[in-house]
Each structure stands twice: as structure tokens, then as C-alpha cells.
Amino acid sequence: MNNRTWMSRSLAGTAVLMLGFTLAGCGGGGGDASSRPENELHLAVYGDASNKVEEAMVAKFNETSDVKIVLDTIPGADYQTKLQTIIDTESAPDIFFNWGGGSIANFVKADLLMPLDDFIEEDPQLKEAFLPSVFETAVIDDKSYGIPMRGTQPVMLFNNSDVLEQAGIDAPPATWDELLEAVEKLKAAGVTPIALGGADQWPTQMWFQYVFDRVAGEDLFQAALDGDTSVWDSEESREALGKLRELIDAGAFGTNFDSVKFTDGGSPTLLSSGRAGFELMGSWAYATHLDANPEFAENVLSYSEFPAIEGGEGDPANLAGNTNNFYSVHKDTRYPDEVAEFLKLMYSDEFVQEQIAIGNLPTTTNTEEFLDEASNPEYAKYQFDLVQDAPHFQLSWDQAYPPEATVTIHTAIAQFFSGQIDEDGFIQAMQGL
Amino acid sequence: MTTLATRRQATPGGSTPSRPARRGASSVGRPGFAWALPATIFFALFALVPLAAVAVLSFTSWSGLGDPEFVGLENWKTLIADPVMLKSLWLSLLFIVLGVITQTPLSILLGVWAAGNQRNRAVLSAIYFIPLLLSSAAISVLWRALLDPNFGIPGQLPWLFGDGNLLGTQAGAIGVLIFVGMWQFTPFHTLIYQGAAKNIPAVLYQAASIDGAGMVRQFFSITLPQLRNTAITSIILMVVGGLTTFETVLILTNGGPGTDTTITAFYMYQTAFQSFDFGVGSAIALVLVVVATLISLVVVKVSGYDKMNSSLEGL
Known part of the structure; x- marks a missing residue:
């Protein structure tokens, strides 16, 4: 075991070295x-x-x-x-x-x-x-x-229509208030309102992308990307973070989302087995469910756009995800x-x-x-x-920023959701990009 | 004993044939530098040269695009001011200490037991060694699935695991990593202790029995002292292994929650290969090399291992 780890380290080192030589060899020339x-x-x-x-x-x-x-x-x-x-x-x-x-x-x-x-x-x-x-x-x-x-792979709010029906929710939420209402009803029905694969981190990021877009419009993120990091400390940014905190504190995601993954089938199974009502996920979720549980995918799985947020500046038709x-x-x-x-x-x-x-x-x-x-x-x-019909299609944050920012973004959004950092901590982390 | 016997047998053969034999032996030569050459070349090529290259890289800024750009001490300043770096070192130390504490007693007990002649011993030992045959990645994926809060073991035992948020809390995540490390590496150390325990001369136990020492007394007064050097070897391997633990962290926790299980080796990977900051990544790698060397030196010095005294005392 130790031999192997030592070996792989040496190999990695050699790889870096070889790269160094290769680059030096064609350096400048390109x-x-x-x-x-x-x-x-x-x-x-x-x-x-x-x-x-x-x-x-x-x-x-x-x-x-x-x-x-x-x-x-x-x-x-x-x-x-x-x-x-x-x-x-x-x-x-x-x-x-x-x-x-x-x-x-x-x-x-x-x-x-x-x-x-x-x-x-x-x-x-x-x-x-x-x-x-x-x-x-x-x-x-x-x-x-x-x-x-x-x-294209837009992110949508998937739901288990059986669970929604049993909890007395007639239609998928069109507004933020309806979403909060649905969360309460689902909690009362004894299920986790929203499945979240927090251990993968990028599913958590989807919530930030949509809430920031709905509250502040697409310009805030674009400004941040262009280098104006002060926007993270703006009133809209704080309002968006407040909305997210409101949802987390309402118990929308349960308590153990940081141990659940989408990629190993954890969070999709929560939805398909009727133990959760919603999941915010990319369009590939349909294929995932079709593969694991065709009957559920064809008859029970339903989907809707991310709800509008009253008084927000973003167009409710805006999308986020992989363009x-x-x-x-x-x-x-x-x-x-x-x-x-x-x-x-x-x-x-x-x-x-x-x-x-x-x-x-x-x-x-x-x-x-x-x-x-x-x-x-x-x-x-x-x-x-x-x-x-989307006026703006927001590319996922971790893909809009250069790859070196991914770790920082993912850590900040995960820590905010788990409560390890508050609004100020999140703003500080994003301003450090 | 055997050497004496051979020597005695050789004498009657006369002194004449011994001369050419000795010359033959001297032309083959005592182990010299040439014998160490292949290993030295490999070590230089795969350890020293990359180490030197990493040392050079640690003074540059390089994203993999273009040529590395010399930035002096910039990376080192970043690293010293980086709270995650300091935290990662503490976490690495914690992992090592917890790893040694959990794995050593278990592998000594299992190893000593496996060295005996009990019924079914061979079959059970074979079963215990199974984790050793699996790759770290497979083990991590396996435990990740077993520990799913909703559909794994915690979901079935809510009285023990609560909401099952094992990987979402620092204590839980560290506990899981230590447990999986123990599950994975105990068989290896058991194997070492088994070999060493088998080597303890039976006469010692026989003498102790005559003196009236029971099983427990024999274990503490004979077995443990005789395993001292083996324990040092095993612990050094655990320390080095703990410092370079990587796959389990990557797959089980990805350094999370937040940066709560970002140990130094994982932080090095994250910085160099996810954030494409090869300069700082190399600096972290160097810190890791220095820390590992220091710890090994301390263990060797403190334990007296460097004097290479035989532990088979009295024989």
C-alpha cells in the first residue's frame, strides 16, 4: 500500500517534470x-x-x-x-x-x-x-x-407527482412563496421536501445560480465575472443569500444533504422512492431516472421551471445550467x-x-x-x-469562471448551506476569486 | 548454530581447496557501490530528480499554459498566510495519530492470534486479509455506498446514527475516514505482526509457563517486547501512509465538509491539478516531504531503531 502511494507520487512528480521538459523544449515556439x-x-x-x-x-x-x-x-x-x-x-x-x-x-x-x-x-x-x-x-x-x-442541459425543478398529490400540492410552485408553502406541506406529510446531493457540491450551486438570477438579474453575476467583486456585497446579493437561508432554515433540504450524492444515485432515489418531493437538477435527470426506474420516469416524474421571485429583477424565463x-x-x-x-x-x-x-x-x-x-x-x-424563449441562459458558475476558481466556489456554497459560514463569509469567499 | 556446523564440516576438507574458493569469492566482491547502482538510478530518476523539479517549480507561477514564470518567494508567502494549509497539516497529524492508535492494537492482537495454531485459524486469517486485496478506490466507493444516510447502514440504524449525516460533520467525516483506513490497512499490519510473532522462540514461553506466568503475563512480558522493532517498522509505514492518504479522502469526502478533511496530500492535489496552480502545489508537496522526513527521523531516533539492536534478546 505505502509502496503504491509512494510510487504514484513519484510518478506524478516525474509527470510534472516531463511536462516541464516538454514545455521548455517547445517554449516560446508554441x-x-x-x-x-x-x-x-x-x-x-x-x-x-x-x-x-x-x-x-x-x-x-x-x-x-x-x-x-x-x-x-x-x-x-x-x-x-x-x-x-x-x-x-x-x-x-x-x-x-x-x-x-x-x-x-x-x-x-x-x-x-x-x-x-x-x-x-x-x-x-x-x-x-x-x-x-x-x-x-x-x-x-x-x-x-x-x-x-x-x-443543451437546462436545470429544472423535478418533482415526484405522487408525493406532491398526497401532500395536497395541486401544481408545481410558480413563485417563491408557493415553494415555501409546498415545503411546509411536504414536511407535514413526513417527507424531505427537496432532495439535494450536497456532497457533490455542484447540485447545491444550482440553487445559488437560480436564486441570484431571479433576485438580481443576470447582470450581477456577469459584473462579478468581469472583475467587479463589489457586487457580491450588494443589497441584491444579500437578499438572494437571505432567500436561500430562509429556505434552508425552513428545513427544505432536511439535515443530512451533505452526506448525499447525486452521482451515486443517492438523491435521485430519494425522489423516485417517494421520500422527497422535489429535486433541482439538470435535464439529464430524466435519463438517470429512466435508466434506474423506467416506470417512475415515465409515469410519476414531472418537471417545471424554477419559480419566479416576487420583486426580483431577473426574468422568470431565464435559465441556468449547461448551455x-x-x-x-x-x-x-x-x-x-x-x-x-x-x-x-x-x-x-x-x-x-x-x-x-x-x-x-x-x-x-x-x-x-x-x-x-x-x-x-x-x-x-x-x-x-x-x-x-429564455432571454438569458446562465452558464453554471463553476464553468463560467476559469477552472482554478471551482474549488473556492464549491467550498463556499457548501459551507453556506451547512451553516459553517454566514452571508459575510460567503461574500468574502466570492470576493477572493 | 548452522554456521558453526558448516564451518566445522569444512575444516576436514583440508586447506588447499579453500584458497581458490576464497579468490573466487573476492573476485565477486563484497557488496559495493555497484550493487546499489540499479536501485540508486531508479531512486534518483523517480524520486530525487522529480523532487528537484518540484523544488524549482515551487518558486514559479505556472498554470500548465506557457512557461513557468519565476516569482521568487511569492508561493511560499501565500502558503504561510493560508489558513487551509495550516489546518491541513494539523488534520494530517490527527489522521496519523488516530490511525496509529486504532490500527496498532488491533493488528498486534490479530497478528499474534494468527501466528498460533488454533482451529480454523487459516480460514479466518484468509478472510481477514480480503480488504488488503481491494484497491483503495474500490474500498472508498464501497463504503460511500454503505454509509449513504438514507439507503445505507445509517438509514437502518437511526438510534445509532441519528439523521445519518456522517459525512456532513467534521467529527463524522474524520471518523469515517479513520474507520475505513483501519478496515483497509489493518490486514497488512496484521501480516507483519504475524510473521514477527511466529519468529519468537517457543522456549521463552515454555520457560515462562514453568515460572507460572499466565497467558496475559506472557503476552505483556514476552510477546510485546519481542515485537518492538516490528512495531516501529509498522508505525513508520502507518505514518508515511497516513501522510499520503489520498484516494479515500477524494472519493469519500472530497476534503469536506468545507475544508474539514482537507489533509495536506489532498490539498496538494486540489491546488495543483484542480486549481492548476502548480507553483503553490509544488510548495505544498515540498512541505509534505519535509514533514514526512522529520516525523520518520523522530520515530527512528526516539525508538532506537537506528542502532538496529536485535530484539531477540537472550539468544
Whole structure:
């Protein structure tokens, strides 16, 4: 055991060292187009079940092109780390998967990415074929850096309709007061009002994203992201934190949410087994439930938008979550024309159909035509309308900020929920970003 | 005994053939530096060189993009002022102390028991060693699921666990980590103690029985003193293992609640590979190396292990 930990530490150390050498070796140079492989484009994507579509698109492109695309799938959990390690070396991919926003901000700052505005000028469809609220996520300093390439995943308030009915709640809450009322009724019925996978931390963050957006509007978070950290100490910020505290103190999440995870099935099972009434979760929750308990997913699981907050500045139609994933292009790519051709596939009918077939909801304007092909057309249409009608689609906080901020954000939101820090502690932590 | 016997047997063979034999032996040579070369090269390549590189990195600012930028003592100043760093060191020490306290008595008792000749001993010992065969990641995922507050053991025993918020409180989270560490590593230390206990000459026990010493008296007066050096080895392994505990923290608590189980090794990972601050991450790694070395030195000095006295006294 100790040998192994010692070994892995030495190996990690060596890895860091090797990186040092690699970087020193190509330091400054960064590699120009001619040093990159001939007739080859490398495409790096996050390795998971969605790779089927990426494989199909690459195969389709390679049929007609002399320059062949090589698909490199990188195991999911290590994706960002691996990308950050290779992006500034000669083995950097030409095109790569990312989450837009903060996930590419550092690369833009380091001048590693190609603005796609020239491509868009030649083929305006590369911008116009996509829903604007989604496309915006990969726009940095008024330049476009990403083309949406998977499905959108808005966060919604899921509920167990049986539990709600038994507790005497006729309709999902449309306002904050109705939510508080529902919490009381569910408590009286002896269930945890809202399931929360607090140990994963990002599910807790979803509550912050929505409450801050509803109370203060999207501008507060944008201002903070742009560097004006004083907004965290504003009246609106304190009001949003007060609302969250009100909900926590009402016992909405029970007492042991910090030991529950979404990722190991803990919190979704609370909802499906009827021991909780609601869960705020990304649209993938439907697939999670369908996988674990098809009968529940099809007959009992229901969903609604996050409630409006009276007197708040945010539009109640605003959304939060993962807007989409994007392809960005390395500025040193040897074959920009071929890259542009490949990116055009991302709004093709075939792409949209393939994505829908595996349960993703693409964000092209023509997606609507194909929604009947989805496994659950009603759910797909509901989501698509939400995204299409949303004046603003807030990218998850931990993805809007660069990756180095994630630990700080997650720790602060978890400590606020568990009561380890108060409003001032949270504000101080966020101002430290 | 055996060496004496061989020597005696060798003498009658005459002195003539012994000369070439001795020359042969001297040409093979006594263990010299060359013998240590392979190990030294590996150690240098995989331990010393990376250590030096980490030392250099600790004076730079590097996110993995571009070249490391020299920033002097900036990272070290950050680290000294960082409350999480200091807390993580205290937590690491706490983990080590609790680990040693919980694992040592248990593995001594199990090891001594497993060294005996009782019925079913072999079968039971084999069962006890199962945790040793599992990977840390598998063990952590397993216990994570078993300790789910709603659907795991705590959900079934509310009188013992209350609302089951084990991983949501500092005491609970530390307790879980110590317990899982104990479950995982006790078999390994039991194995060490078993080997050592088997090595204790039976004559000592026989003599003690004649003198009228009972089981308990024999355990404290013979077994424990004879296991002294083994205990030191085992404790040093526990200390180093405790300092570098990582997977269980990552999977079971992710350093939480808040930063309440962020021990130094985990903090190093978080800083370097999640926050992409390789400079500060390297500085934390160096602190860890220094602390581990200091603790090992103290244990070795205090215990007299460096003098390498045999514990098989009287023989």
C-alpha cells in the first residue's frame, strides 16, 4: 500500500517534470502550422456515451476530405486536466471539446485560440443556425470562439407527482412563496421536501445560480465575472443569500444533504422512492431516472421551471445550467479551411437527428423539426421551448469562471448551506476569486 | 548454530581447496557501490530528480499554459498566510495519530492470534486479509455506498446514527475516514505482526509457563517486547501512509465538509491539478516531504531503531 502511494507520487512528480521538459523544449515556439502533422487534423473530445455522434460526423467528413480527422477521446474525469497540459504543446488538438465560458477563457488570454468570426463571415449559418442564448456562451470579448456541438442541459425543478398529490400540492410552485408553502406541506406529510446531493457540491450551486438570477438579474453575476467583486456585497446579493437561508432554515433540504450524492444515485432515489418531493437538477435527470426506474420516469416524474421571485429583477424565463458543449479551434491549425468545413456539419440535419437519437437536445434552429423523433417528444419540446424563449441562459458558475476558481466556489456554497459560514463569509469567499 | 556446523564440516576438507574458493569469492566482491547502482538510478530518476523539479517549480507561477514564470518567494508567502494549509497539516497529524492508535492494537492482537495454531485459524486469517486485496478506490466507493444516510447502514440504524449525516460533520467525516483506513490497512499490519510473532522462540514461553506466568503475563512480558522493532517498522509505514492518504479522502469526502478533511496530500492535489496552480502545489508537496522526513527521523531516533539492536534478546 505505502509502496503504491509512494510510487504514484513519484510518478506524478516525474509527470510534472516531463511536462516541464516538454514545455521548455517547445517554449516560446508554441509550434507553427508547418510543424503540425500533414493531412491530419486532431479532434479531442470528452469520452462518454455521446462519442457515437462524434464518430459518425468524423467518418462522414473523412469520406470526402483529403485531410483526415483523427478523433481522440479523452476519459471524462481527466478531460480538463489533460487539455490544459497539452494545449500549449505541439501535440495540441486542432479542434477540441469544451464548455465555453471559463473553460476557454485562459486559452483565449494566452492567445491559443482562433476567433471564428472569419468563418462566420463566409458562412453566416455558423452563427445564425444556433439559438442565440446558447451561442453567446462561447463569445469572449465580442469574438466567437466556439460552435455548439452536443446537447443543451437546462436545470429544472423535478418533482415526484405522487408525493406532491398526497401532500395536497395541486401544481408545481410558480413563485417563491408557493415553494415555501409546498415545503411546509411536504414536511407535514413526513417527507424531505427537496432532495439535494450536497456532497457533490455542484447540485447545491444550482440553487445559488437560480436564486441570484431571479433576485438580481443576470447582470450581477456577469459584473462579478468581469472583475467587479463589489457586487457580491450588494443589497441584491444579500437578499438572494437571505432567500436561500430562509429556505434552508425552513428545513427544505432536511439535515443530512451533505452526506448525499447525486452521482451515486443517492438523491435521485430519494425522489423516485417517494421520500422527497422535489429535486433541482439538470435535464439529464430524466435519463438517470429512466435508466434506474423506467416506470417512475415515465409515469410519476414531472418537471417545471424554477419559480419566479416576487420583486426580483431577473426574468422568470431565464435559465441556468449547461448551455451546450462547444468546438473551439487552435490558432496554429494547419488546415483552417477543412476545420471550417467540419464545423458546418454541426448544424446539418444528420447531426441533429443523430444527437436526438441518443437523447441529446441540440441547439440549432432546425432542431424543432426533428423533435418528434425523440424518445420522449413531450419532454424534448418542453426543454427546447424553455431554451428558445429564455432571454438569458446562465452558464453554471463553476464553468463560467476559469477552472482554478471551482474549488473556492464549491467550498463556499457548501459551507453556506451547512451553516459553517454566514452571508459575510460567503461574500468574502466570492470576493477572493 | 548452522554456521558453526558448516564451518566445522569444512575444516576436514583440508586447506588447499579453500584458497581458490576464497579468490573466487573476492573476485565477486563484497557488496559495493555497484550493487546499489540499479536501485540508486531508479531512486534518483523517480524520486530525487522529480523532487528537484518540484523544488524549482515551487518558486514559479505556472498554470500548465506557457512557461513557468519565476516569482521568487511569492508561493511560499501565500502558503504561510493560508489558513487551509495550516489546518491541513494539523488534520494530517490527527489522521496519523488516530490511525496509529486504532490500527496498532488491533493488528498486534490479530497478528499474534494468527501466528498460533488454533482451529480454523487459516480460514479466518484468509478472510481477514480480503480488504488488503481491494484497491483503495474500490474500498472508498464501497463504503460511500454503505454509509449513504438514507439507503445505507445509517438509514437502518437511526438510534445509532441519528439523521445519518456522517459525512456532513467534521467529527463524522474524520471518523469515517479513520474507520475505513483501519478496515483497509489493518490486514497488512496484521501480516507483519504475524510473521514477527511466529519468529519468537517457543522456549521463552515454555520457560515462562514453568515460572507460572499466565497467558496475559506472557503476552505483556514476552510477546510485546519481542515485537518492538516490528512495531516501529509498522508505525513508520502507518505514518508515511497516513501522510499520503489520498484516494479515500477524494472519493469519500472530497476534503469536506468545507475544508474539514482537507489533509495536506489532498490539498496538494486540489491546488495543483484542480486549481492548476502548480507553483503553490509544488510548495505544498515540498512541505509534505519535509514533514514526512522529520516525523520518520523522530520515530527512528526516539525508538532506537537506528542502532538496529536485535530484539531477540537472550539468544
